[in-house]
Amino acid sequence: xxxxxxxxxxxxxxxxxxxxxxxxxxxxxxxxxxxxxxxxxxxxxxxxxxxxxxxxxxxxxxxxxxxxxxxxxxxxxxxxxxxxxxxxxxxxxxxxxxxxxxxxxxxxxxxxxxxxxxxxxxxxxxxxxxxxxxxxxxxxxxxxxxxxxxxxxxxxxxxxxxxxxxxxxxxxxxxxxxxxxxxxxxxxxxxxxxxxxxxxxxxxxxxxxxxxxxxxxxxxxxxxxxxxxxxxxxxxxxxxxxxxxxxxx
Amino acid sequence: xxxxxxxxxxxxxxxxxxxxxxxxxxxxxxxxxxxxxxxxxxxxxxxxxxxxxxxxxxxxxxxxxxxxxxxxxxxxxxxxxxxxxxxxxxxxxxxxxxxxxxxxxxxxxxxxxxxxxxxxxxxxxxxxxxxxxxxxxxxxxxxxxxxxxxxxxxxxxxxxxxxxxxxxxxxxxxxxxxxxxxxxxxxxxxxxxxxxxxxxxxxxxxxxxxxxxxxxxxxxxxxxxxxxxxxxxxxxxxxxxxxxxxxxxxxxxxxxxxxxxxxxxxxxxxxxxxxxxxxxxxxxxxxxxxxxxxxxxxxxxxxxxxxxxxxxxxxxxxxxxxxxxxxxxxxxxxxxxxxxxxxxxxxxxxxxxxxxxxxxxxxxxxxxxxxxxxxxxxxxxxxxxxxxxxxxxxxxxxxx
Numbered sequence: 278x279x280x281x282x283x284x285x286x287x288x289x290x291x292x293x294x295x296x297x298x299x300x301x302x303x304x305x306x307x308x309x310x311x312x313x314x315x316x317x318x319x320x321x322x323x324x325x326x327x328x329x330x331x332x333x334x335x336x337x338x339x340x341x342x343x344x345x346x347x348x349x350x351x352x353x354x355x356x357x358x359x360x361x362x363x364x365x366x367x368x369x370x371x372x373x374x375x376x377x378x379x380x381x382x383x384x385x386x387x388x389x390x391x392x393x394x395x396x397x398x399x400x401x402x403x404x405x406x407x408x409x410x411x412x413x414x415x416x417x418x419x420x421x422x423x424x425x426x427x428x429x430x431x432x433x434x435x436x437x438x439x440x441x442x443x444x445x446x447x448x449x450x451x452x453x454x455x456x457x458x459x460x461x462x463x464x465x466x467x468x469x470x471x472x473x474x475x476x477x478x479x480x481x482x483x484x485x486x487x488x489x490x491x492x493x494x495x496x497x498x499x500x501x502x503x504x505x506x507x508x509x510x511x512x513x514x515x516x517x518x519x520x521x522x523x524x525x526x
Numbered sequence: 527x528x529x530x531x532x533x534x535x536x537x538x539x540x541x542x543x544x545x546x547x548x549x550x551x552x553x554x555x556x557x558x559x560x561x562x563x564x565x566x567x568x569x570x571x572x573x574x575x576x577x578x579x580x581x582x583x584x585x586x587x588x589x590x591x592x593x594x595x596x597x598x599x600x601x602x603x604x605x606x607x608x609x610x611x612x613x614x615x616x617x618x619x620x621x622x623x624x625x626x627x628x629x630x631x632x633x634x635x636x637x638x639x640x641x642x643x644x645x646x647x648x649x650x651x652x653x654x655x656x657x658x659x660x661x662x663x664x665x666x667x668x669x670x671x672x673x674x675x676x677x678x679x680x681x682x683x684x685x686x687x688x689x690x691x692x693x694x695x696x697x698x699x700x701x702x703x704x705x706x707x708x709x710x711x712x713x714x715x716x717x718x719x720x721x722x723x724x725x726x727x728x729x730x731x732x733x734x735x736x737x738x739x740x741x742x743x744x745x746x747x748x749x750x751x752x753x754x755x756x757x758x759x760x761x762x763x764x765x766x767x768x769x770x771x772x773x774x775x776x777x778x779x780x781x782x783x784x785x786x787x788x789x790x791x792x793x794x795x796x797x798x799x800x801x802x803x804x805x806x807x808x809x810x811x812x813x814x815x816x817x818x819x820x821x822x823x824x825x826x827x828x829x830x831x832x833x834x835x836x837x838x839x840x841x842x843x844x845x846x847x848x849x850x851x852x853x854x855x856x857x858x859x860x861x862x863x864x865x866x867x868x869x870x871x872x873x874x875x876x877x878x879x880x881x882x883x884x885x886x887x888x889x890x891x892x893x894x895x896x897x898x899x900x901x902x903x904x905x906x907x908x909x910x911x912x913x914x915x916x917x918x919x920x921x922x923x924x925x926x
Contacts, residue, residue: 378873
């Protein structure tokens with residue numbers, strides 16, 4: 278599904294990614310762990326096409342297509358979704374209008390007619406339940422005045438609406454209390470299918486307890502230096518990252 | 527001075543016809559107005575309130591001036607009471623010596639629209655005035671409106687400014703509004719014209735004790751628009767809300783110049799103007815809030831926020847707060863910025879293309895002003911008009 282080869286990327290002229298290789302297959306969940314500044318968020322931003330990042334070398338293929346040549350909205354239409362670490366507040370744009378614009382843009386890309394108002398609202402209602410998102414929130418402006426937990430639930434709600442094939446969860450657990458974490462993680466699990474995959478970026482084991490990754494990668498200084506099974510995350514939780522650094526030194 | 531001359535000449539040539547079709551009240555003020563215009567001329571851009579608009583240039587071309595047919599008997603439908611009301615109020619707020627547009631308008635005006643709401647009367651429906659210019663040659667029109675809401679009266683007025691023909695148009699409009707004790711007046715000025723339309727609107731209001739005025743100036747399309755809105759809070763406990771929204775593109779120029787004059791204690795003023803300035807257009811906002819010594823316990827907030835969408839677009843903003851009383855609560859501020867790049871990227875990640883995302887953000891920005899309008903039906907109409915304004919015809923879903 279996703280094949281990253283020797284990916285190098287810079288932000289404001291500084292090289293952050295220094296040759297990332299990663300292959301994600303349908304049905305898999307990959308955890309990406311690493312300390313602050315290792316390049317985890319840079320990797321997710323580069324994949325979704327954030328304009329502040331420049332790819333200097335390497336390639337990314339997504340479902341057989343050259344991902345890096347697509348605009349951010351085309352990547353979204355192709356089935357790539359990022360759950361933002363800090364979801365953006367958009368005053369004056371209601372969740373309903375926002376979601377309708379997003380969904381209909383995707384349908385247009387797929388050559389489908391826009392969804393009529395009744396079917397759209399019905400879909401909103403169904404998908405809200407997955408993350409127990411209040412109707413009141415759905416009627417407000419995008420993320421405006423939402424608590425940290427509500428923002429993250431809203432991200433998973435949008436994921437449910439757009440049905441991406443590959444989701445990147447960028448520190449979706451940050452700022453969540455135990456209950457909110459459970460709701461978000463369970464919501465995510467309900468959306469899993471054998472055809473979908475995910476890359477989960479996190480510092481902590483607790484989100485992975487719910488999501489049960491198939492593969493765990495450790496990113497240090499812009500490279501994936503160690504890959505293992507779920508037990509690797511447990512070991513990092515216990516021992517930190519220093520032993521890995523010593524191992525590769 | 528040369529551009530003043532053509533108007534003075536016109537007055538002398540057309541005086542008999544003008545006088546024949548107008549109220550004696552209007553005719554009685556022409557000479558003083560002409561003297562004031564000759565004495566002062568059109569203001570240069572060194573005059574503070576006209577810094578952002580070149581008035582002389584706008585009035586230099588020779589537009590044909592539209593006059594009513596002389597046949598109609600002037601003011602025949604007015605009762606003695608109405609005439610007396612006009613006598614008392616006409617020209618008392620709009621001073622010919624203080625402003626050249628007022629002088630020109632007073633000198634040449636041949637028609638006066640009067641809304642006289644007697645004490646305690648509440649109009650159940652808004653009064654809509656739609657002015658549509660249609661001509662096969664360039665045209666100038668000078669219009670006048672007088673609104674007198676007596677004690678406890680309530681009236682909502684919607685003024686739609688439109689143009690049907692692609693011609694050079696020049697309009698002067700002078701509006702005087704008297705908000706009586708405890709009266710409420712809502713005045714909505716909505717311009718949706720075109721690039722060859724030049725409009726100067728001088729709006730003056732006086733608010734008596736416990737009176738309340740809501741004024742909104744919505745400029746959705748036009749060529750040159752200059753709206754001056756001067757409000758006097760002269761009775762205790764009065765309240766004024768000034769709202770403004772301008773959406774500009776092409777070579778459009780919108781200049782809103784406001785003065786809120788707190789003369790009495792315990793009055794409230796709120797002002798919110800927002801501009802979305804696109805392409806090569808220019809916007810200007812100057813809002814002066816004057817709190818006189820007598821105006822203790824004044825509560826005033828003024829805000830101007832602007833989106834400048836291109837490198838060529840220009841916005842001038844000048845909020846001014848002048849306080850001579852010591853027990854007041856006042857704030858003022860302005861912002862000039864671009865569309866939020868983080869929001870644009872967030873929307874792109876969700877699949878919303880750049881052009882659609884920009885449209886949605888601009889619309890949301892402008893809609894904040896409309897949301898403050900108390901008249902719900904108008905609010906809905908304006909939301910739709912603004913959406914239509916931001917969408918090019920091909921992807922507009924409103925008329926389909």
